[in-house]
Amino acid sequence: MTRLMNNPDNFPVESAEGFLLANKRHVRGLYGGAVRATKTPDGKVALVIGGGTGHYPAFAGWVGHGMADGVVMGNIFSSPSAAQAVSVAKAAERGGGVLIAFGNYAGDVLHFGDAAAQLSAQGIPARAVVTTDDIASADPDETEKRRGIAGWVPIFKATGAAAERGMDLDEVERVFHKANSRTRTLGVAFSGCTLPGDSEPLFTVPEGKMAIGLGVHGEPGIAEVPFGTADEVARVLVEKLLEERPEGSDHRVIALLNGLGTAKYEEMFVTYRAVYKLLEAAGLEIVDGEVGEFATSLDMSGISLTLCWVDDELIDLWNDPVDTPTIRRGTVDAGALRDDIESLSHEPTRITVTEKGSEESRALASNIAASLDTIAAMLRDKAAELGKLDSYAGDGDHGVGMQRGSENAADAARKLVADGAGAGTTLAGAGEAWSATAGGTSGALWGVILNAAGHSMGDSSVPSRQDVVEIVQNVADTLQQVGAAAEGDKTMLDALLPFVRALSSESETSTLAAAWRSASTVAAHAAEKTAELSPKIGRARPLAEKSVGHADPGAVSLAYILAAIGEDLS
């Protein structure tokens, strides 16, 4: 459990503050995360990394000469927002473009992808790339669906060294993909981690068993097997990793044994001893080995083993000098400290009212703001229920994220209405606030929903019944595109698409309010039915079946929101 905290809501912020105070040699904080404390040369490619909090040294511990230029820091186990990533990237970039690199998690993919698009639109070449080293998270023929875990260390080390050498964005990206394609990780867990403020762990592993391939947020693994000796655990990890030797690899590897939180260093050394001997017996040369805590998962008990199949280029990049809070090697001429951080804009520019809405649109905007207040109050009541639901297959942050996002969205809407905003601007501003303050997958998706609805609605006219149906249809289309999901994948689409169909058909014969309420009932029923589905990414993994029997939290919260809107419609 988490012993040392103040208000759990402030935990990630206070943790980031403490990190910054302890690491003044290396980092400077700003809105969204931190950048190197030292100046970097003009034209250098900036490597920006990031993700949720709770994995230290990942990611903040890797900012510095030879590795990352900036880190985007999200809430506990929850991706940072696009706005945060843009802020960090703009402070880190030096004219050579930005590579935003991160693990392959839905929220991160949405927010960092959005950030790269925003940066590119502003004339800063930016690319979002994902690490996919966790072999337990999808089958070998679907490596692009795999999650990124502790393989971050060799991948980001190589990429950061490439950028430090002055390679251009294409070359740095090439090195990234090469290192990623040659890195494989497998983890085992013995007990779950506990989120700050919670009294129960996010998940449990049965006594005497170990979960193979369990994710760093408790995502289901590939099997639960009886607990073995350290030698046996090493054998499981090595054998499964050696089944997937990357194409083009030779006999040379870098081995990284990572503790997930509460494994003792001495235990890890005992296990590494066995790993080393097994790799040697397999004819491999361990070019370098690292044993320690690199990518943790709060207080999870477990370890992971990463093998990076190196060639001459990757060995050189691995050995290049580096100087970060937690990884240091060789001679670094760190250079002068930056003195411009204070002057950088720490907060993203928010959507403001450039032109007042029409009278009828402003009246609608006022209703929308009131409805957002209702939704925020409802989600505060449902936060625990949604969090519990999310703990079966996800990371348990859905309730808190929805609450935080809707409250900030309602606040933003109220202010925009006071400034004379029409309905479209009010919705777009609410969506921006939701995404920027909540982060996470749900933050990104609700940002997209409100933004798409706002853009369709505009600030002049009030939509007709038929317009509303089209707007909702348009939102659903956008969401399918952004989320890269389809009906049946156990996502919010499984409630939204039935809703859209029902609304479309009902609205032909009844009032909008009646049609909406009727369609909401369909959505609520469809959300419940998601309990029978498996998440798509989980098809390769038997234990993903654990989420079967529990409804998808995103679908359930969507149904609640649709119902709340229905109540407010007159």
Place this chain on the structure above:
Amino acid sequence: MTRLMNNPDNFPVESAEGFLLANKRHVRGLYGGAVRATKTPDGKVALVIGGGTGHYPAFAGWVGHGMADGVVMGNIFSSPSAAQAVSVAKAAERGGGVLIAFGNYAGDVLHFGDAAAQLSAQGIPARAVVTTDDIASADPDETEKRRGIAGWVPIFKATGAAAERGMDLDEVERVFHKANSRTRTLGVAFSGCTLPGDSEPLFTVPEGKMAIGLGVHGEPGIAEVPFGTADEVARVLVEKLLEERPEGSDHRVIALLNGLGTAKYEEMFVTYRAVYKLLEAAGLEIVDGEVGEFATSLDMSGISLTLCWVDDELIDLWNDPVDTPTIRRGTVDAGALRDDIESLSHEPTRITVTEKGSEESRALASNIAASLDTIAAMLRDKAAELGKLDSYAGDGDHGVGMQRGSENAADAARKLVADGAGAGTTLAGAGEAWSATAGGTSGALWGVILNAAGHSMGDSSVPSRQDVVEIVQNVADTLQQVGAAAEGDKTMLDALLPFVRALSSESETSTLAAAWRSASTVAAHAAEKTAELSPKIGRARPLAEKSVGHADPGAVSLAYILAAIGEDLS
């Protein structure tokens, strides 16, 4: 608990092997521990550090350029032996002498002190010095009795840098004492650690409480108080440390927030944030800060805060380049790798038979060897009981240590008898084996006991009844000298001295066997009565009273051994 292990008996050895395999850049293993992998200049003072296993990165993680030259690695929570320290020191020394530095624990003091004496006798100037930063472990007027904990980091860093600069032994020792005198640490613990192979923790902290000043082996602290917020915990640590500003200090400190095992990094950062603000509010300048795991205690839940009150010299030494497995900074020209480690003697020379004993002494030696077998069997049976007893005030290793030591002593005796050794040589060889293989306080003391008895006995004659009384008296005198303890301090002396008095008086009127058995009964009774005593070092600490009600394990095991010898006497 410990999840990853094979045979718990091999845990420390396998852990050391894994450490060496993972850190070939920095260390080379040899009998007793490890030395730097790189060559060091002739004439350089060698800094040798060490102690029990279970505290990584302490101590092995600090071997390398700019810090330690060698590390002596003991069993779990148990000091290494003098033989191990001599082996490491001889491989590390380069003609400038050796400074052996370690925490102020009884076993370490005995073994490292003995090692320094042995090295000096062999013409290698060597000094044993102790760190005493734990302010909870004795009152301010008895700082020399304090234990050393995470203050090792700034103290060993300064000392290692001094040695690296080429300072001579006097100067390096001066820096050591200066850094030690300016370093203060206080810890808090929330739950106990579990020894490898055990299912129950070594100690517990009541639910909802935290133990202030609890030692890294579970030694009692100064108070148990209700659990507070991170800010409140920070306040307790800072306030108590600031009550003891060292003489000659100014406003500059290095702050080190250390995790004892299972504290999350994020929790530590939240706490460090508060520490930083409190120190700043007290008018202090935090010259540098470190947050992480430096001196752990297996899987103990807790943190400690160290303040080192620096001046210009200590700041410079802190900033000097360093390159060890876990602490790295600045530019290090590591130099060529050593290629002579393989050729170094890995095992200490054992006592051997240079001249056969007289016939009657060899007969006695044979009885002694048989008696040691009886003792070893008895101690195997009693190991759990003695370990439990040791857990109330000590570190729980007494049972295992006594078992390991007596088995090896019996083995050594049997071999010496087979080679024709007399009683004196057999006892001395048994003592040497006990000390070298068991380490720890009990290993050192039983080494002293058997060695002293052997030297008094010699290899020619068989002692008379009066001789035996004198030998026992002589052993008791030696023990008082070495252990620096007195009757009433709750040590084995509380059983031994009443035994000596009873033996002396009884032997005037009865046979040796009868007198011994009668005196053994007195010793057993006296050992039981130690339950009413407090350990001497604990007088300043209210919670040391916890050991009251439980007998001293050293006194109890001595009484068992005396009784076993009595049974064997005819």
